[in-house]
Amino acid sequence: MKESELIKKIIKIFNKTDRNIILGPGDDTAVLEMGDKNNFYLLTVDEMVENTHFILDFLKPEEVASKLVRMNVSDIYSMGKAKPCYCLVSGGLNYEKINDLWVSSFLKSLKKELDRFSIINIGGNLTKSKEIFFSMTLIGKIDKNKIIKRTGAKAGDFLCCIGNCGNSRAAVDIMTSKKRNDLNKIEEKILKSFIKPEIYVSEIRILSDYASAMIDNSDGLFRSAQILAEMNKIKIEMDFNELIKLCDINLVKWAYENKKDPVEYSLFGGEDYNPIFSVPPDKLVILSKKIKNIKVVGKIREGRGLKINGYYGKIKNFEHF
The missing domain is CATH 3.90.650.10 (PurM-like C-terminal domain)
Incomplete structure (x- = not known):
């Protein structure tokens, strides 16, 4: 099954919604009503997986961190005049491949990139993994009148x-x-x-x-x-x-x-x-x-x-x- 086919299958299975879900699966982010008078809240997740998104011997730890932040930030901004706010970062590490210096360099770069976009880290998770990976869940917000969806294009545009x-x-x-x-x-x-x-x-x-x-x-x-x-x-x-x-x-x-x-x-x-x-x-x-x-x-x-x-x-x- 191709990725696009699997996504369609997932959307079909997980189709439950409620009045707080403005946008669910199918757009660049989920869009939620969270009781804020002026803003919707945006949620997205993406990851960097060794040998899928990066090669350990090729990319420096600082570069892996930079890419992780930007691939998530892109989703938030693709919804329009949005602002990324908070993130959760999880990682799977293998100390047979990396060391404390590698991890420290990754964390310093992660902090620098988060600061660049005014994002605050509020937690995450760590585990041991054969293949190194990092996953970020990013939370943002957007003016309720400024959101741009994937839908809205018309003939003539x-x-x-x-x-x-x-x-x-x-x-x-x-x-x-x-x-x-x-x-x-x-x-x-x-x-x-x-x-x-x-x-x-x-x-x-x-x-x-x-x-x-x-x-x-x-x-x-x-x-x-x-x-x-x-x-x-x-x-x-x-x-x-x-x-x-x-x-x-x-x-x-x-x-x-x-x-x-x-x-x-x-x-x-x-x-x-x-x-x-x-x-x-x-x-x-x-x-x-x-x-x-x-x-x-x-x-x-x-x-x-x-x-x-x-x-x-x-x-x-x-x-x-």
Whole structure:
């Protein structure tokens, strides 16, 4: 069973709700009514697992901590003009692989990243594990009038994103084919995008007043657009040859040097964590003047599904299994 199929099965089984659940499974975070007059509360969870999300000999402990925080923070901000507040962090450690110095470096970096986003740690759990892992549950809040769901996109809207796509998938290829000390400058820059994905806080605060739907790019542009198309019962069209604008120069150079297509990396990547959103044409004109790095990646039409004009290759969706 694929990851996406299992998620659908889980949502079908755990379908119980109550009046306090504004949004349950199926969006970037759960959204709860907790008696606050002005705010909803947001909850999300994500993890870093050795040999799935990171290779111990490749990433430093500080880098594992940084990625853990940012992948969770991305979910909170993808709901709009939100604020991450509190977190619980759990870990499974194996002292045959790491030592006290490794753990101390991880904790110092974790504290630094949490402080960067004004998040307070309020607890967690520790256990012994063959494979090292860390899990974070993040709690945030958002103005009840400012929330952006994955639903809300309509025919006529444009599909847009901020920032670049594809670097994280390229980083995974680099990590599984080379040793850290053997990386060149371009590969190190690509790896940095994987370790510290940019969280577009100020841009999201602006676009929250204009976007009709939004999702964070954790599963790749293709899968993210596919999810939006399914949830909104719309058709999204993208032109493959136009997506080169999503690739930064380092990805383009690396891909051509390794005889790979950079556009495929931008389309079928994962873990870039930049916002992908829909916006009506009239609002896009205004928004483009306020945010300079918006990139239009597709057009939303009547119908169903996702069409990539000019692409005749194999669909390579990002899925854990």
